[in-house]
Amino acid sequence: MSLIQRPELNTANFHGMVARSPQMMRLFLQLGRAANSNINVLLRGESGTGKDLAAQAIHAAGARAGCPFRAVNCASFGSELLASELFGHVKGAFTGAIRSRDGLMLQADHGTLFLDEVAEIPLDVQGRLLRVLQDRRFFPVGGSREVSVDLRIISATNSSLRELVSSRRFREDLMYRLRVVVVRLPALRERVGDLELLTWTLIDKLNRMGGRQVHTLSQETWRAMQAYPWPGNIRELDNVLQSAFVLGEGETLSLDELTPELRGEGPEVFSGACAALPEPADLAMLERQQLVKVWQEQGGRRVPMAQALGVSRSTLYRKLKAHGLI
Ligand SMILES: Nc1ncnc2c1ncn2[C@@H]1O[C@H](COP(=O)(O)OP(=O)(O)OP(=O)(O)O)[C@@H](O)[C@H]1O
Numbered sequence: 001m002s003l004i005q006r007p008e009l010n011t012a013n014f015h016g017m018v019a020r021s022p023q024m025m026r027l028f029l030q031l032g033r034a035a036n037s038n039i040n041v042l043l044r045g046e047s048g049t050g051k052d053l054a055a056q057a058i059h060a061a062g063a064r065a066g067c068p069f070r071a072v073n074c075a076s077f078g079s080e081l082l083a084s085e086l087f088g089h090v091k092g093a094f095t096g097a098i099r100s101r102d103g104l105m106l107q108a109d110h111g112t113l114f115l116d117e118v119a120e121i122p123l124d125v126q127g128r129l130l131r132v133l134q135d136r137r138f139f140p141v142g143g144s145r146e147v148s149v150d151l152r153i154i155s156a157t158n159s160s161l162r163e164l165v166s167s168r169r170f171r172e173d174l175m176y177r178l179r180v181v182v183v184r185l186p187a188l189r190e191r192v193g194d195l196e197l198l199t200w201t202l203i204d205k206l207n208r209m210g211g212r213q214v215h216t217l218s219q220e221t222w223r224a225m226q227a228y229p230w231p232g233n234i235r236e237l238d239n240v241l242q243s244a245f246v247l248g249e250g251e252t253l254s255l256d257e258l259t260p261e262l263r264g265e266g267p268e269v270f271s272g273a274c275a276a277l278p279e280p281a282d283l284a285m286l287e288r289q290q291l292v293k294v295w296q297e298q299g300g301r302r303v304p305m306a307q308a309l310g311v312s313r314s315t316l317y318r319k320l321k322a323h324g325l326i
């Protein structure tokens with residue numbers, strides 16, 4: 001069967017984001033316009049669609065490019081730690097605060113602060129954040145002296161802030177401050193032509209690392225990749241290719257080197273009354289499928305996801321990371 005070689009592809013590159021689909025060309029225009037203004041931008045999009053990269057691109061393309069860019073994942077801290085991370089703290093503010101520390105707000109002064117997973121900010125921190133957006137001033141945790149900052153805020157979420165507002169889990173006033181402009185990153189499966197471009201871009205990157213050199217795809221590999229919905233988007237594509245590079249060999253990427261989901265192998269291993277005990281690899285696959293399912297059911301919101309799975313938020317975060325879903 002004939003093999004697929006790297007095609008010649010016209011590529012646009014917006015500060016590290018590569019694409020060729022019409023959807024992404026429109027997005028690059030929007031990002032460029034957003035970058036030229038100073039307004040707060042909310043990035044919406046499924047996991048792995050490039051929200052982090054887009055936030056960095058807006059910063060890099062705008063007038064604040066020479067100033068700091070700082071990012072925080074709001075889902076990975078409890079309320080007290082997140083407040084300290086953002087606003088800093090003074091010595092003795094809480095147990096363990098043995099010295100004063102500047103928060104990300106101050107570190108990003110004159111630059112950009114990226115609030116990733118913004119929907120997960122606890123309500124009390126939301127109130128403090130609103131004040132910074134309104135008055136550009138805040139008190140460090142435990143401090144009595146106010147600090148002024150000049151910041152642009154970019155935030156990202158894959159949940160609907162409106163829905164969270166209606167269930168009173170997100171402040172409406174804060175939502176309006178954050179989503180002055182909303183930019184939606186399309187899912188990989190919606191982006192015509194980008195799967196091909198990104199596959200070869202990522203293969204080039206892996207080839208440059210000096211190990212296995214891949215120059216062709218088998219027809220069935222490419223068919224399976226095209227048929228797959230890529231719920232983890234570009235990050236998942238990257239993980240699938242990395243794993244194929246490590247586990248396989250030779251110049252051609254073959255179907256059996258792809259992950260079970262891509263080969264259309266689901267949890268059937270468990271069907272039938274006499275199913276054998278699962279292998280560890282099958283367990284990992286089932287865990288991943290369960291994570292994706294709960295993700296879809298809960299719209300990617302960490303707290304209800306952790307509750308549905310019966311694990312702590314930090315365990316959930318660790319598992320999502322381990323499976324390449326964040
Ligand atoms: N347009 C692109 N071109 C090249 N690489 C990309 C592009 N978009 C995303 N990536 C890569 O895909 C991976 C996931 O991107 P990123 O972390 O920005 O996604 P995300 O939307 O922030 O994901 P999450 O919701 O899980 O935080 C990263 O390795 C990033 O470099």
Ligand SMILES: [Mg+2]
Pocket residue numbers: 051052116
């Ligand atoms: Mg991200």
